Amino acid sequence: MSETVDLVISCGTVVSPDASYPASVAIKNGLIHAIGAAEAMPPSREILDATGLHVLPGAIDVHVHFRDPGYPQKEDFASGTAAAAFGGVTTVFDMPNTLPTVGTPEALADKHLIAAAKAYVDYGLYAVLGEDSIQHVGALIDGGIIGFKLYMGNTFGRIPSPSTGAMLEAFEVVAPTGKRISLHAETNSVMERREQRLRAAGRTEAIAHLDARPAVVAIEAVARAAILSEWTGARIHVLHISSAAELRPLAEAKARGVDITGETCPHYLLLSEKDYQKFGGVIRVNPPVREAANQLPLWTALLDGTIDIIATDHAPHAPDEKTRADIWTVDCGFPGVETQMPLMLTEINRGRATIHDYVRWSAE
Ligand code: DOR
Ligand code: ZN
Secondary structure, three states, X not given: OOOOEXXXXXXXXXXXXXXXXXXXXXXXXXXXXXXXXXXXXXXXXXXXXXXXXXEOXXXXXXXEOOOOOOOOOOOOHHHHHHHHHHOOEEEEEEOOOOOOOOOOHHHHHHHHHHHHHHOOOEEEEXXXXXXXXXXXXXXXXXXXXXXXXXXXXXXXXXXXXXXXXXXXXXXXXXXXXXXXXEEEOOOHHHHHHHHHHHHHOOOOOOXXXXXXXXXXXXXXXXXXXXXXXXHHOOEEEEOOOOOOOOHHHHHHHHHOOOXXXXXXXXXXXXXXXXXXXXXXXHHOOOOOOOOHHHHHHHHHHHHHOOOOEEOOOEOOOOHHHHOOOOHHXXXXXXXXXXXXXXXXXXXXXXXXXXXXXXXXXXXX
């Protein structure tokens, strides 16, 4: 008689990156214990009948901002991970632009305590890689991190972007550790100058945000990061790919053998410049939602493997922080961890890609 398990999800259609097949799934101690025919399942404390349903692996969202500690009016680790669970996301990687910034072993230890006490799903924590934290790389790794986050451009939290010299040094220090560096790849100096010009000209409407951050800021940043990665051997990941034009430096780096991966988010696949009027400041996000012509190349890049991952950049703010009249005072970002899977599966249902593609992008 085989051992009793905690849960059997019975008689569904199990979906993997390669195939769909009728099967039941047995779970014990939070791990998959067996996948097979319903008759072959061990005795279980609980049975969930999935007849007529698809059974997908829980999504891994490698890019969320849960705001804890520091911004309880926006989110905390409990509300964020509850939203993840409701959205089919069973693992999240949380970004370090909380208060204080996760750039020291002390701040990391504090955040681990918060996350362990509140999380409903599995998680990993990022640490910042900036001019002030290069010295802490070893201690941060010892403290338990999923990877490093390097801000090449400014966004919520105003973490200063390192100079190219400091970035090279940081890559040299991290490369031998094998940890991956995730990049907010937008070049700060370009954006700052353009924003200043737009503000001086009196532009305050939502679309001015897009004008301040043309795709060239991302193209330049991705290309520069790929060069530094190639030089040092540091493994890198390009966060929130928003434009068709970034795909060329990404694909070229992959072809040269650079250890580089990339993600895009539902809002770059589904929204466009046409939506600024409708949403006003709510649509403000970094990088910005771009011209509709970018959408098809992003889908194509997911399908051909140039982009590896669907993530969300889940970045909630309070309503009053998103609805100010002057776009430059609106906080950047919006929620996404709970809506990624339903949005993407709706597109799968429309024939954009197969459900196996989706499982590959979201969970493999
Ligand atoms: O719009 C954004 N908001 N982009 C980011 O990169 C950060 C995020 C946030 O933390 O609010
Ligand atoms: Zn982000």
